[in-house]
Amino acid sequence: MFDIKSFYEAKSVEDAVAALSADPDSEVISGGTDVLIRVREGKDAGKGLVSIHNIPELKGVEMDADGTIIIKPATSFSHITNHPMIQKHLNMLGLAVDQVGGPQVRNTATIGGNICNGATSADSASTMCALNAVVVLEGPEGVREIPVTEFYTGPGRTVRKQNEVCTAFRIAREDYEGWEGCYIKYGKRKAMEIATLGCAVRVKLSEDKTVIEDVRLAYGVAAPTPVRCYEAEAALRGKMVRDASIYDLFAETALSQVNPRTSWRASREFRLQLIKELARRGLKESILLAGGNIDA
Incomplete structure (x- = not known):
């Protein structure tokens, strides 16, 4: 049994906004896989729920x-x-x-x-x-x-x-045309797992696939919020794909923009190691997906 004060099925976005405004203690629900867990655990118990799940335009x-x-x-x-x-x-x-x-x-x-x-x-x-x-x-x-x-x-x-x-x-x-990339999730098991660390890397190579024109690096669980590592990205722009030093440069520079914590899933030190390793792996995989030849 969930402790819910009320449940309202919104008919449109405007209807949902009006319902939320009418009850400052209410919150949005769609699939409910996060909200209902918080309600069950007592964190959001007793609140009104405004559902947007059946609004076609969403x-x-x-x-x-x-x-x-x-x-x-x-x-x-x-x-x-x-x-x-x-x-x-x-x-x-x-x-x-x-x-x-x-x-x-x-x-x-x-x-x-x-x-x-x-x-x-x-x-x-x-x-x-x-x-x-x-x-x-x-x-x-x-x-x-x-x-x-x-x-x-x-x-x-x-x-x-x-x-x-x-x-x-x-x-x-x-932001997608000409780019390739990958997301690497590290967890204690291969499925049904919350990320111990998540790493997203994207690259845009030159037409001849020899130069990194642009690159992006983002992490989850490497800081209190998802984070982009802009300094690491800047460090690789213009670098040659076959330059073997780019992987360590990418990984080491990323460390300056993260702030992982110790939790029951992993220590701060282990997450810092993951941050470096997943940056290297993600960069290599992204370059290959973009058609680059990384063999010296």
Whole structure:
């Protein structure tokens, strides 16, 4: 039995915003795989829930005329992984969210909930940071757009206000076209596991595949929030793909922008080792996916 004060099924985004505004102690629910756990554990017990799960305009993946890919927040992980547009342009994201929980969770859990939950361990979070995704929020004061890299404010906290609804995630064409990358999740077991550390790497190579024109590196569980390592990215721009020193440079520079903690899953020291090792592995795999030849 869940201790829920009330449950309201919103008919539209505007209806959801109005319901949330009418009850300042209420919160949004979609798939419920995070919210209902918090209710059961007593953290959010006694609250009113406003469901956006059955609002049609909050589901699906589409592309704007300018090539921007729009992922709606109530889209389940399974739908994201299997969507042709994701497989063609954002396969890294599809593979990342396919590592969340088990099949039942992935059929129910939504990307909006995974991001808005604010957890640094969310598999979609570091991936969306590496994709330069933009979060679209709608509330009583209108619509606002926030880069996902600026969305998190602390453990389990984001800039989303209580009466705002996430309506979309936008990924611009220049943030996926010509890029390749991978997400590496480390856990104590291979499935049904929360990340001990998550690492997302993306690269954009020169036309002849010999130079790293651009690179992105993002982590989950390497800091209180998902984090981009901008200094590590800057250190590799213009470097030759066959330069064997780029892997250590990438990994060592990343350490200056992370702040992992010790928890029951892993010590700070072990996470620091993972941060270096996954940066190396992720960079190598991304270069190979982009068509680079790393053999000297």
